[in-house]
Amino acid sequence: MKCLADKHYHVRRASTARWWEPSNDLGEIISLDCAFCDFKVLKRNTPKPHGSTSGLGCYNRMRAKMIAHLHADHLDRLG
Numbered sequence: 558m559k560c561l562a563d564k565h566y567h568v569r570r571a572s573t574a575r576w577w578e579p580s581n582d583l584g585e586i587i588s589l590d591c592a593f594c595d596f597k598v599l600k601r602n603t604p605k606p607h608g609s610t611s612g613l614g615c616y617n618r619m620r621a622k623m624i625a626h627l628h629a630d631h632l633d634r635l636g
């Protein structure tokens with residue numbers, strides 16, 4: 558069973574646009590939001606693994622928390 562971004566959860570990013578430009582959401586990841594309920598995994602609450610310099614390790618930990626939530630609470634909707 559696959560959990561897909563923008564179908565089962567949404568990746569929220571910070572906007573890098575200036576205040577007079579429209580928002581572009583190209584910045585760093587802020588949170589992962591469940592598409593079925595109000596559950597959120599915030600980046601500030603997820604520790605970065607030691608030795609990770611790119612930020613991918615933090616995203617993988619956030620995604621693991623989101624997938625655990627989806628499988629525990631929304632397994633019937635993932636099909």
